[in-house]
Amino acid sequence: GDSVTQMEGPVTLSEEAFLTINCTYTATGYPSLFWYVQYPGEGLQLLLKATKADDKGSNKGFEATYRKETTSFHLEKGSVQVSDSAVYFCALERGKLIFGQGTELSVKP
Amino acid sequence: SAVISQKPSRDICQRGTSLTIQCQVDSQVTMMFWYRQQPGQSLTLIATANQGSEATYESGFVIDKFPISRPNLTFSTLTVSNMSPEDSSIYLCSVELDGRSQYFGPGTRLLVL
Numbered sequence: 001g002d003s004v005t006q007m008e009g010p011v012t013l014s015e016e017a018f019l020t021i022n023c024t025y026t027a028t029g030y031p032s033l034f035w036y037v038q039y040p041g042e043g044l045q046l047l048l049k050a051t052k053a054d055d056k057g058s059n060k061g062f063e064a065t066y067r068k069e070t071t072s073f074h075l076e077k078g079s080v081q082v083s084d085s086a087v088y089f090c091a092l093e094r095g096k097l098i099f100g101q102g103t104e105l106s107v108k109p
Numbered sequence: 110s111a112v113i114s115q116k117p118s119r120d121i122c123q124r125g126t127s128l129t130i131q132c133q134v135d136s137q138v139t140m141m142f143w144y145r146q147q148p149g150q151s152l153t154l155i156a157t158a159n160q161g162s163e164a165t166y167e168s169g170f171v172i173d174k175f176p177i178s179r180p181n182l183t184f185s186t187l188t189v190s191n192m193s194p195e196d197s198s199i200y201l202c203s204v205e206l207d208g209r210s211q212y213f214g215p216g217t218r219l220l221v222l
Contacts, residue, residue, distance in 0.1 A: 032209060032210075034210070034211075036213075042215060042216070043201055043213040043214055043215040043216040044152070044201065044203075044213040045213070046110070046210060046211070046212060046213075049210060051208070089151065089152070093209055093211075096142070096154050096157065096167075097142075097152075097154065097203075097211055099151045099152045100151065101150075101151045102150075102151050
């Protein structure tokens with residue numbers, strides 16, 4: 001069945017460091033792909049999405065490109081801030097959302 | 110996007126009791142969803158609630174345990190029945206907008222003693 005795999009956390013970075021959170025998926029066809037962010041004590045916020053191969057989603061300095069060759073949708077940011085500390089979830093849409101296990105990011109000043 | 114609210118935001122309940130969680134959205138939506146997030150875990154879909162039809166439950170979730178109502182296009186409730194400590198979780202509702210993007214409410218944090 002369809003599934004999403006994320007790199008394990010926690011990921012700890014210093015402020016202004018480059019961020020990559022790996023996400024790969026298993027699915028037939030070309031589902032829409034999403035990144036959500038969950039700040040402490042809050043619900044999920046949609047961060048970005050891509051609906052077809054080679055699409056790049058971007059928002060708030062975060063980017064992810066839909067790569068069908070590698071079935072990946074890695075999240076990147078060039079310079080993280082302390083305020084980016086949160087849990088990040090990769091998901092695919094197949095009539096419903098199927099989530100990865102989440103990756104906790106901690107950014108230190 | 111949409112403004113989605115949930116009530117209560119958190120609760121502490123005794124085992125054997127039931128809790129009804131409300132989800133309100135500020136625009137009319139066809140598809141609403143209920144998810145569970147167990148401590149330190151990812152999200153798992155409980156059921157899909159469309160207005161005017163019975164909710165569709167995912168494998169492992171049953172209507173007797175998690176009855177859902179969807180009386181109109183802006184509101185839904187999820188009841189967690191006969192609770193046990195294993196039901197301690199965050200329960201989140203979401204709505205589908207913008208071509209199958211889902212937007213989430215703030216969640217209801219439930220602790221069962």
